[in-house]
Amino acid sequence: MKKILQYAFCLLLTGCFIVKTQAQQVIPKDSVIQLFGVVMTADSLRAIPAASILVQGAGRGTLTNDQGVFSIAVLQGQKIRFSCVGFKDVVINIPDKVVDNQYYVIQLLVSDTAYLPATILKPRPSREQFERDFANTRIPNDQYEIARQNIDEAKRRVLLATLPADGREAVNAQLRQQASKLYYQGQQPPINILNPAAWSEFIKAWKRGDFKSKNDD
Template sequence: MKRLLQFFLLGFIFLSVTQSEAQTKTVSKDSVVQLYGVIMSADSLRALAQASVIVEGTGRGTLSNDQGVFSIVVLRGEQIRFSSTGFKDKIITVPDTLSGNDYYVFQLLVNDTVNLPATILKPRPSREQFERDFANTDIPADQLEIARQNTDEATRRILAATLPKDGREAVNMQLRQQATKYYYNGQQPPINLFNPFAWADFIKAWKRGDFKKKKY
């Protein structure tokens, strides 16, 4: 009984597949249409080369040649989109009541008007205006100039004095402070306010411009 049921199921599946393939072949053979024609502009009847002929909802399509002629295989009832740069798109439907398998189309595309933004023309400035604007133009520094400014000696001194120190520098400074404290233990540490060498270093730094505000 079990074997008989298996043979019955296999026979049913075979008949269903055979009938489906036969119907598919019949439908495909009757619905296939060779669509061909010419695409031209509506105003001057100029042939449109490289115009797109796309079947809507599918990945099928083609392009017209230099004379605007095209040819593509489609199915009855499908929608065809004609498009070209500078023209409005046009969609047609392949009729379902064709007596044969050929369908000719003489498709005209209308120009698509594109409104561009208005352009304001101004007179050329005088020599005095050009020199004034050129002299007052703030040109930003390029990468090379920024690198040169950052590697300047005065800039490096300011960065070294203002940027926070990392762990190694902080430990070294703390050790130096402790060493200085132990060195002057039991006596008065020197005050740089009355040190002529410290004042000489301050005057040199001031002349170099170390205290001027820099642009980064």
């Protein structure tokens, strides 16, 4: 009987310890607060968009909107880090006792200037040295092949017939394509195989040798 009472007493102590441990792990509702505010520059008081608000030790955070406004749920006593590219980081502490479970802050960030090492640009001392360096520049073999293809006469004719000459012509070609697409919207566009103008362009290209094979050379 005595052993049974001792065993029951040990179980009771163990249960009390487990309940106490679980109670300590539960976060009280009063400790959760809503942190909100605005992040601005310290010199001109302008809103900083896309600034990071990170809860240290929690692995979570948020970003400010276009007006620099943010809102995030945190715990009392936590540390909040404000950071943004081009500004110095700022860390604040949430008070242990906050009224109405809300905390408002206007955080000012100071600009952080990054000084890069000086770069000095110097011209070529002479034309002879430029020609020497240009002639000794090593070019991969595939670049030679691309250059050889670009100077091919048949390819240059095809590019001349297909590519626009300048920006204005490119815009006009795009507008003509859009107009043609909208004109034939909801119906079958015409087939160029029955178009005399298309046949005329094909015959001219064939006579110029645009479709001539390289092996025939």
